[in-house]
Amino acid sequence: MSLIKTISLKPLGDERGSLIALEGNKNVPFNIKRVYYIFNTQQGVARGFHAHRNLKQLAVCVTGSCRFILDNGKQRETIRLDNATKGLLLEDLIWREMHDFTPDCVLMILASEYYDETDYIRDYATFYELVNG
Numbered sequence: 700m701s702l703i704k705t706i707s708l709k710p711l712g713d714e715r716g717s718l719i720a721l722e723g724n725k726n727v728p729f730n731i732k733r734v735y736y737i738f739n740t741q742q743g744v745a746r747g748f749h750a751h752r753n754l755k756q757l758a759v760c761v762t763g764s765c766r767f768i769l770d771n772g773k774q775r776e777t778i779r780l781d782n783a784t785k786g787l788l789l790e791d792l793i794w795r796e797m798h799d800f801t802p803d804c805v806l807m808i809l810a811s812e813y814y815d816e817t818d819y820i821r822d823y824a825t826f827y828e829l830v831n832g
Contacts, residue, residue, distance in 0.1 A: 702769040702776045704788040706757065719783065721757075721809060728788065729755045733810040736761070740800040747796040750820045755811040756789040763804030770794040772830035780806070794826050 708726060710717040723731040737746060747767075758767070764781035771793055779799075780787055789795060797806065812818070820826045 702771055702774065702793060703778045704790070705778075706786040706788055708759065708784045708786055710784055721759075727757050727786075727809055729811040731809050731811070732813050734807065735810075736805055736807040737797075737800075738805045740765075740804060742800075742802070744800070745796060745798045746800075748794075748821070748823075750792055750794045750826045752818050752820065753791055753812065754818055755791070757809040758787040758789060759783060759785070759807045759809075761805040761807050763801035764799075765797050765801070765804050765806055766799040768796040768798065772827050792826075792830055794820075794823065
């Protein structure tokens with residue numbers, strides 16, 4: 700079973716340009732409680748390196764690109780996000796790392812819960828033990 704779950708985001712538009720609407724429990728498969736975005740990431744900097752106990756997220760590279768590594772403690776998979784019409788669904792207990800940000804990358808994240816530091820697992824060994832018993 701693949702760790703990579705993507706959602707196609709349907710653009711609307713005309714000769715003036717395009718628009719994508721993100722709606723909780725419609726084209727985003729959860730209620731949206733938080734939205735944030737990562738930008739101006741310096742060359743060679745990697746982000747993430749954590750998992751969540753109870754959080755669903757949708758990652759969309761609004762502009763530019765970056766590479767995700769996803770890990771469930773048994774397998775690792777990689778995906779490049781480089782299109783504003785594709786969202787990456789990140790579910791509970793998936794270790795995530797983000798690498799290779801282009802200088803123009805704006806990575807937007809929609810989250811199912813408000814920020815809660817206690818939901819984070821920031822140590823890979825702790826994560827691995829949790830998911831593998």
